[in-house]
Amino acid sequence: MLTTNDIRRGFLDYFGAAGHRIVPSAPLVPQNDPTLMFVNAGMVPFKNVFTGLETRPYGTAVSAQKCVRAGGKHNDLDNVGYTARHHTFFEMLGNFSFGQYFKAEAIEHAWTLLTKVWGLDPARLTVTVYHTDDEAFDLWRKIAGLPDDRIIRIATNDNFWSMGDTGPCGPCSEIFFDHGPHIPGGPPGSPDEDGDRFVEIWNLVFMQYEQVDAGTRLDLPRPSIDTGMGLERIAAVLQGVHDN
Numbered sequence: 001m002l003t004t005n006d007i008r009r010g011f012l013d014y015f016g017a018a019g020h021r022i023v024p025s026a027p028l029v030p031q032n033d034p035t036l037m038f039v040n041a042g043m044v045p046f047k048n049v050f051t052g053l054e055t056r057p058y059g060t061a062v063s064a065q066k067c068v069r070a071g072g073k074h075n076d077l078d079n080v081g082y083t084a085r086h087h088t089f090f091e092m093l094g095n096f097s098f099g100q101y102f103k104a105e106a107i108e109h110a111w112t113l114l115t116k117v118w119g120l121d122p123a124r125l126t127v128t129v130y131h132t133d134d135e136a137f138d139l140w141r142k143i144a145g146l147p148d149d150r151i152i153r154i155a156t157n158d159n160f161w162s163m164g165d166t167g168p169c170g171p172c173s174e175i176f177f178d179h180g181p182h183i184p185g186g187p188p189g190s191p192d193e194d195g196d197r198f199v200e201i202w203n204l205v206f207m208q209y210e211q212v213d214a215g216t217r218l219d220l221p222r223p224s225i226d227t228g229m230g231l232e233r234i235a236a237v238l239q240g241v242h243d244n
C-alpha cells in the first residue's frame with residue numbers, strides 16, 4: 001500500500017520529471033501577503049509570480065504546501081468532524097505553470113498521473129468545468145475520453161476559483177472520485193453533492209485574471225495554471241478507504 005509519504009514523493013517526482021522545479025513548502029504564515037493570516041492554498045507563495053510582480057528562475061513548479069483553512073474566504077472549520085474529508089490543517093499537492101502551459105497540458109498531466117501512474121479506474125472519476133468553458137469540456141472529452149454526462153458544467157463560484165477578495169483567479173475544473181454507492185452523496189451539481197460519496201480530489205485552476213478590487217478584474221500577463229490536490233484525500237482513495 002502507498003503511504004502518505006510515497007504519495008507526496010510520487011507527486012513531486014512525477015512533475016519534477018516533467019520539468020517542474022520542486023519547491024519546498026513555504027511557512028504557514030505568508031511572507032509577502034498582508035491579505036491572508038495563513039497560507040490557504042499551494043498557489044499563495046507564487047501569487048506575485050502569477051500577477052507578474054515577481055519572476056523566478058523557473059517557469060513551472062511543483063510543491064506540497066502546508067495549508068490552514070480555518071477562517072476567511074476558504075474556511076473549512078465548520079465541516080471538520082462532520083464530513084470524512086475536511087481538515088483545518090492539510091497539505092496541498094500542486095503543479096504550477098507561469099505562462100508556460102495551459103488547459104490541455106494541465107488536464108493531460110492530471111489524467112496521466114491519476115489513471116496511468118496511480119492506476120485509478122477512470123469509471124470512478126467525474127469532472128466539472130465552469131459552465132461557459134467549452135474548451136475545457138472538449139479537452140476532457142478528447143484527452144480522457146470521458147462521456148458527456150461525466151463532464152458536468154457548474155455555473156457557481158465552485159468552478160471559478162479566487163484566493164481571496166483580491167488576487168489571481170480564473171475558471172476551474174475539479175476532479176471527483178466516486179467512493180461508491182455505500183457512501184451517502186451525489187455527483188457535483190446534484191442536491192446531495194455535499195455528501196462524502198463523490199469527493200473532490202483535485203482542482204485545476206485556469207488562472208487568467210487578477211481581481212484588483214471589488215469592481216476591477218484585469219487579465220493576467222500570461223494565462224497560467226494553479227492546481228491543488230488534498231494529500232489526505234488522495235491518500236484515502238489510494239489506500240482504499242473513504243475517510244481521511
Ligand code: SER
Nearest residue numbers: 041203205226227228
Ligand atoms: N488554488 C486552488 C485551490 O485551492 C487550486 O490549488 O483549490
